[in-house]
Amino acid sequence: MSSKINTGNYFEDFKIGQKIIHPLPRTITDGDVSLYIAFTGSRFALHSSDVLAQEFGYEKKPLDDLLMFHLTFGKSVQDISLNAIANLGYAEVSFPNPVFVGDTVRLETQIIGLKENSNGKSGVVYVHSIGYNQNGLEVLNLKRWVMVHKRNKGEMSGINEVPTFAPTTPIAKEVNIPVAKNIDTNATGGSFFFEDYEVGERLNHIEGITVDDSDHTLATKLYQNNAKVHFNDHMMKSTPMGERLMYGGHVISMARTISFNGLQNAQWIYAINAGSHCNPTYAGDTIYAYSEVLEKIELEGRSDIGLLRLRTVALKNETPQAIESAKGEDGKYLPNVVLDLDYTVVIPTKK
Amino acid sequence: MSSKINTGNYFEDFKIGQKIIHPLPRTITDGDVSLYIAFTGSRFALHSSDVLAQEFGYEKKPLDDLLMFHLTFGKSVQDISLNAIANLGYAEVSFPNPVFVGDTVRLETQIIGLKENSNGKSGVVYVHSIGYNQNGLEVLNLKRWVMVHKRNKGEMSGINEVPTFAPTTPIAKEVNIPVAKNIDTNATGGSFFFEDYEVGERLNHIEGITVDDSDHTLATKLYQNNAKVHFNDHMMKSTPMGERLMYGGHVISMARTISFNGLQNAQWIYAINAGSHCNPTYAGDTIYAYSEVLEKIELEGRSDIGLLRLRTVALKNETPQAIESAKGEDGKYLPNVVLDLDYTVVIPTKK
Amino acid sequence: MSSKINTGNYFEDFKIGQKIIHPLPRTITDGDVSLYIAFTGSRFALHSSDVLAQEFGYEKKPLDDLLMFHLTFGKSVQDISLNAIANLGYAEVSFPNPVFVGDTVRLETQIIGLKENSNGKSGVVYVHSIGYNQNGLEVLNLKRWVMVHKRNKGEMSGINEVPTFAPTTPIAKEVNIPVAKNIDTNATGGSFFFEDYEVGERLNHIEGITVDDSDHTLATKLYQNNAKVHFNDHMMKSTPMGERLMYGGHVISMARTISFNGLQNAQWIYAINAGSHCNPTYAGDTIYAYSEVLEKIELEGRSDIGLLRLRTVALKNETPQAIESAKGEDGKYLPNVVLDLDYTVVIPTKK
Structure with a gap:
C-alpha cells in the first residue's frame, strides 16, 4: 500500500489530548438545502421559507440543524471512524449558532478518552468535536465514542481513560x-x-x-x-x-x-x-x-x-x-x- | 391517536365555501431547479439558461411551470387529499404570472363542491386553489376534484353540489x-x-x-x-x-x-x-x-x-x-x- | 415519423468542415454543484469551499472540471451521438478557463474527419468541440470520435479522412x-x-x-x-x-x-x-x-x-x-x- 493512501487511524494512533483539524471545509448552498428536502421530505417551514423565517426573526431561513450536523460531522469520518466497528453513542450535542446558506463550516476534534477492549482487538475512542463557521463562531458542539480496530491485535496497552458525560x-x-x-x-x-x-x-x-x-x-x-x-x-x-x-x-x-x-x-x-x-x-x-x-x-x-x-x-x-x-x-x-x-x-x- | 396528529380531512370535514390556507410557504431556489432537471431531464432552454431567458425578454430564467405547480400544489395534500382514494380530475389550470428563483409561493383553497357517493363510503370534493408569490401575485390557479373517504361510513347526508367547469x-x-x-x-x-x-x-x-x-x-x-x-x-x-x-x-x-x-x-x-x-x-x-x-x-x-x-x-x-x-x-x-x-x-x- | 421529430444525424449527414451550434446553453447553479457532490461524493476541497478557493487565489470556488465537462458536452449528444454505436475515444481535451456558478456555457462542434466502415453499415465521425462561457471565453476544448450508424446501409461513399491527434x-x-x-x-x-x-x-x-x-x-x-x-x-x-x-x-x-x-x-x-x-x-x-x-x-x-x-x-x-x-x-x-x-x-x- 502506497504511503500516500490514507488508510485511516487505528486505536493506537489516537492520544488523549490530541487535536485533529478535519479537512474539507464546506460552503453550504441552496443546492444542499433542496437536496435535504428531497432526501427527507422535511416540512419544517422555518427551513424552507424566507418569508416565514423573517416572521421568526431571522434575516433569511436558517439551515435545518440536522443538515448542518451531517455536512460538518461527515468530515470527521476519514480521521476518526474510517476503521470504526460501530458508532457507540453521542452526548452533549448542541447547536450554539444558526448556519445560513453561504456559510463555510469546518470541524475540529480533540481526543478526550481511550479505553482498550479486553479482547485485544479493538478499543473505544472518545472525542469532542466542535464545528465552526467562517467567522469562527461555534455551530456544532458534540461528544461521541466509537469502537475502532487496533492496528496490532494482541498487544495490550491497558489504557482505560473514560470521560464522564452530562x-x-x-x-x-x-x-x-x-x-x-x-x-x-x-x-x-x-x-x-x-x-x-x-x-x-x-x-x-x-x-x-x-x-x-x-x-x-x-x-x-x-x-x-x-x-x-x-x-x-x-x-x-x-x-x-x-x-x-x-x-x-x-x-x-x-x-x-x-x-x-x-x-x-x-x-x-x-x-x-x-x-x-x-x-x-x-x-x-x-x-x-x-x-x-x-x-x-x-x-x-x-x-x-x-x-x-x-x-x-x-x-x-x-x-x-x-x-x-x-x-x-x-x-x-x-x-x-x-x-x-x-x-x-x-x-x-x-x- | 393523539389529537395533535393531523390525520387529514374526511369528506364530512369539508363545507362548501370553506377556505383553507395551506401551510409551508416555500422559497424556491436554484437547488429546486437543478433537481427538477435531474428528475426529468427537461431540456426546455428558457428554464435552464439566463442568457436565453434574456433574449426571450425575461430578466432571468423563469421557473418551469410544472416545477412551480408541484412545489405549490404539494402543500394542499395534507389538507385535501391525505385521505383521498383518487385524484379524479383537473380543470381550468392556469399560470398567470412567472415565478423566479427567490420567490416564495403559498397556496389557498376554497371548497366549491361536494358530492356524496351512493355507496355511503366516500364522496367527491371539488376545490379551487390559488397559488400566490410573496407579493400576492397569482402564480397558479386551478380546480380539481378528488374522491375522499368518509369518516362515518353509512351515514348519508345526501349532499350533491357539483360545480361546472369550463x-x-x-x-x-x-x-x-x-x-x-x-x-x-x-x-x-x-x-x-x-x-x-x-x-x-x-x-x-x-x-x-x-x-x-x-x-x-x-x-x-x-x-x-x-x-x-x-x-x-x-x-x-x-x-x-x-x-x-x-x-x-x-x-x-x-x-x-x-x-x-x-x-x-x-x-x-x-x-x-x-x-x-x-x-x-x-x-x-x-x-x-x-x-x-x-x-x-x-x-x-x-x-x-x-x-x-x-x-x-x-x-x-x-x-x-x-x-x-x-x-x-x-x-x-x-x-x-x-x-x-x-x-x-x-x-x-x-x- | 413527423418531420418535426429530431431523429439525430446519421453518418451521411456529416460533412467535413461542417459546423454545428449545439442547443441548450446552460446557466450553472449551486444546485448543479451540490448534485455533483451527491452523485460522486467528490471531496476535492477547492470545489466545495469558497474559503479554501480564496486561499488558492480564486474569488470563489470554481466548478469541478468534470462537472463543467458533463454539463457542456451533454449538449452535443442530440446532434452527434444520438445514433452512435460507440464512443470510441477522446483526444486533446483541455480546460482553458475556470467556470463559476452563474456562468452560462454552450458548445460548438466542427466535423474534422469521416471514415466509412468497410461493412457498409456505419462510419466513424471525428469532431472538434469547443465550449464557451457567456463572455465567449473557451472553457472546454476537445476532440472525440464516435461510430455512427449509416442511414442507407450498403451504399458506399468510400470516404476515409482521418485526422491525426497529438x-x-x-x-x-x-x-x-x-x-x-x-x-x-x-x-x-x-x-x-x-x-x-x-x-x-x-x-x-x-x-x-x-x-x-x-x-x-x-x-x-x-x-x-x-x-x-x-x-x-x-x-x-x-x-x-x-x-x-x-x-x-x-x-x-x-x-x-x-x-x-x-x-x-x-x-x-x-x-x-x-x-x-x-x-x-x-x-x-x-x-x-x-x-x-x-x-x-x-x-x-x-x-x-x-x-x-x-x-x-x-x-x-x-x-x-x-x-x-x-x-x-x-x-x-x-x-x-x-x-x-x-x-x-x-x-x-x-x-
Whole structure:
C-alpha cells in the first residue's frame, strides 16, 4: 500500500489530548438545502421559507440543524471512524449558532478518552468535536465514542481513560434564538405550542417513509462522509450484513421528518442528549417513528419559547401503534427498533 | 391517536365555501431547479439558461411551470387529499404570472363542491386553489376534484353540489409573456413555430425514460407532498397495488419532458384544460408519449406568439408507434396509457 | 415519423468542415454543484469551499472540471451521438478557463474527419468541440470520435479522412491557474505535493463506490444528455446489454472521486490526453480505481505548481490490489476494467 493512501487511524494512533483539524471545509448552498428536502421530505417551514423565517426573526431561513450536523460531522469520518466497528453513542450535542446558506463550516476534534477492549482487538475512542463557521463562531458542539480496530491485535496497552458525560446537554444561559415577530400557524402547519404538551405524552406519528439505496447513498455522499459501509456493496456482500448499511444520521433525519406531524412548531433542535442506533437499517426499509415528551423546560428570561425534551423512537417496517415499548421484557431493543434518540427541541409558547 | 396528529380531512370535514390556507410557504431556489432537471431531464432552454431567458425578454430564467405547480400544489395534500382514494380530475389550470428563483409561493383553497357517493363510503370534493408569490401575485390557479373517504361510513347526508367547469381554461385578455427580443433556434434546439403546426397533426416523440423508485420519491419529497401512497412501501404491500404509486404530477412532468423533441419552442404552458391519470405508474416503468394538436389559437394584439392546444398521451412500456388511439373499442383507456392531458402551450410565431 | 421529430444525424449527414451550434446553453447553479457532490461524493476541497478557493487565489470556488465537462458536452449528444454505436475515444481535451456558478456555457462542434466502415453499415465521425462561457471565453476544448450508424446501409461513399491527434494534449504557454496564497493541507486533506510523486509510482485507491440506477440516470439527466442507452430500460431489455448502460462520463467522475485518497492536492484537471471505456458499466456495479504516475512536467515560469500525467484505471467489482495490469496476456482489457484514462492534473509544489 502506497504511503500516500490514507488508510485511516487505528486505536493506537489516537492520544488523549490530541487535536485533529478535519479537512474539507464546506460552503453550504441552496443546492444542499433542496437536496435535504428531497432526501427527507422535511416540512419544517422555518427551513424552507424566507418569508416565514423573517416572521421568526431571522434575516433569511436558517439551515435545518440536522443538515448542518451531517455536512460538518461527515468530515470527521476519514480521521476518526474510517476503521470504526460501530458508532457507540453521542452526548452533549448542541447547536450554539444558526448556519445560513453561504456559510463555510469546518470541524475540529480533540481526543478526550481511550479505553482498550479486553479482547485485544479493538478499543473505544472518545472525542469532542466542535464545528465552526467562517467567522469562527461555534455551530456544532458534540461528544461521541466509537469502537475502532487496533492496528496490532494482541498487544495490550491497558489504557482505560473514560470521560464522564452530562446525562443531558447543559442548557446555555442565553439561547441563541431570535424573538419571533409572529407565529403564523397557517404557515407552520401546526397549532400546538409549549403549553399544549405534557410530560409522558406519546405521539404516534402516522407517516412511514421507505428509504431506497440512492436516497441514503446520495445523502451520505453529499455530506462527504466516506465510511465504506455505506457505499461499497461489493465489500459488504462478504460481511454478515450482506449489503450497504444506511448512515445512522440519515435515520435520525428521517425520524425527525416523520415527527413533524405532531410537532410542527418545534422547528429547532436545541440539543441531542443521547442517541443509540439500536439495529441496522438497510435500503428498502420503511421508517416509522413515535415520540414521548420526557421533560418540559422553561427558559429564564424567555417567555416566548420553551424547551421540550423528547424521546423519538424510529422503527423499521412496523407502525408505532404496533409496539408499546422500544425494549422487550429482557431489556433489549426489539429487532425493529432502529433509533432511540433523546433530544431537546425549541418550541414557541402561546405568549 | 393523539389529537395533535393531523390525520387529514374526511369528506364530512369539508363545507362548501370553506377556505383553507395551506401551510409551508416555500422559497424556491436554484437547488429546486437543478433537481427538477435531474428528475426529468427537461431540456426546455428558457428554464435552464439566463442568457436565453434574456433574449426571450425575461430578466432571468423563469421557473418551469410544472416545477412551480408541484412545489405549490404539494402543500394542499395534507389538507385535501391525505385521505383521498383518487385524484379524479383537473380543470381550468392556469399560470398567470412567472415565478423566479427567490420567490416564495403559498397556496389557498376554497371548497366549491361536494358530492356524496351512493355507496355511503366516500364522496367527491371539488376545490379551487390559488397559488400566490410573496407579493400576492397569482402564480397558479386551478380546480380539481378528488374522491375522499368518509369518516362515518353509512351515514348519508345526501349532499350533491357539483360545480361546472369550463371545457378549456379561459384565455386571459393579456397573456403575461414578454415580447421576445430574439428567438435563437440554435439555442432552443427547434426550428418549428406556431405556423408550422396543423390541427390534427400527431407527433410520436421518440424518447422513452425509465423512472426508478428514488427518482419519483425524491421528486415528490422535494415538493413536500406527503401523500402516503407515494412513500410507504410497507403499507402499500398490503394493498392491491402492492407497491408505491408514482405521483401523477411526476408522470405529467415526464410526458412534458419527452414532448420536447417536436415541440422545442413551446417553452411555456399556458393552461391545463383537463387531465386524467388513466392507469397507475410504478417504479421501473418506462414512459413514452405522443402529442396531438387539438387547436390553434391566435392571440389578440400579439403577433409574436400563438397558442397550441395539445393532447399529450403518456404510455408505459409501449412506444407511441405501437398504438393508434389511447382508448380501445370499448371506449376505455388501454392498459398501458397512463396520462391523457389536454393543455395549451405558448409558442412563438415566425413573425 | 413527423418531420418535426429530431431523429439525430446519421453518418451521411456529416460533412467535413461542417459546423454545428449545439442547443441548450446552460446557466450553472449551486444546485448543479451540490448534485455533483451527491452523485460522486467528490471531496476535492477547492470545489466545495469558497474559503479554501480564496486561499488558492480564486474569488470563489470554481466548478469541478468534470462537472463543467458533463454539463457542456451533454449538449452535443442530440446532434452527434444520438445514433452512435460507440464512443470510441477522446483526444486533446483541455480546460482553458475556470467556470463559476452563474456562468452560462454552450458548445460548438466542427466535423474534422469521416471514415466509412468497410461493412457498409456505419462510419466513424471525428469532431472538434469547443465550449464557451457567456463572455465567449473557451472553457472546454476537445476532440472525440464516435461510430455512427449509416442511414442507407450498403451504399458506399468510400470516404476515409482521418485526422491525426497529438499523443497528449499540448501544454499551453500560460496555465490559467492563480498563484495560491496559501496551501492549507489541513483543509485539503493531503500532505503530498508535486515533488513527492515519482514516475512509475502506483496508487491503489482504497475506496469502492457502488452506483445505482438513480445515481447515474439522475446525473445524466442533469447534464441534459439524452442518449437513449442510458435512460430507456424498456428498449435496452431487447438488446444484448439487457439493461441501461451507465454514461461513460459518470464512470470518469467516479474514478476521479475515488482517486482523491492519494491525490488530495491535485485539485485541477489540466487535460485529458486519451480515454477508453473498456467494458460497460451497469447499475449495481462497485467502482474501484488505481492510478499510475506516467510523467512529471515542470511549467516554465511557475515554481508554485507542476503537472502530473496520470493513468487512472477504473475497475468494477474488483479491488485494485487484485490486478497487476489492466490488460491480459492477449493485450486485451480484463473484463472488470471499465476505464483507462490518460490525463494530466495540476498539483502545487512545496515551494
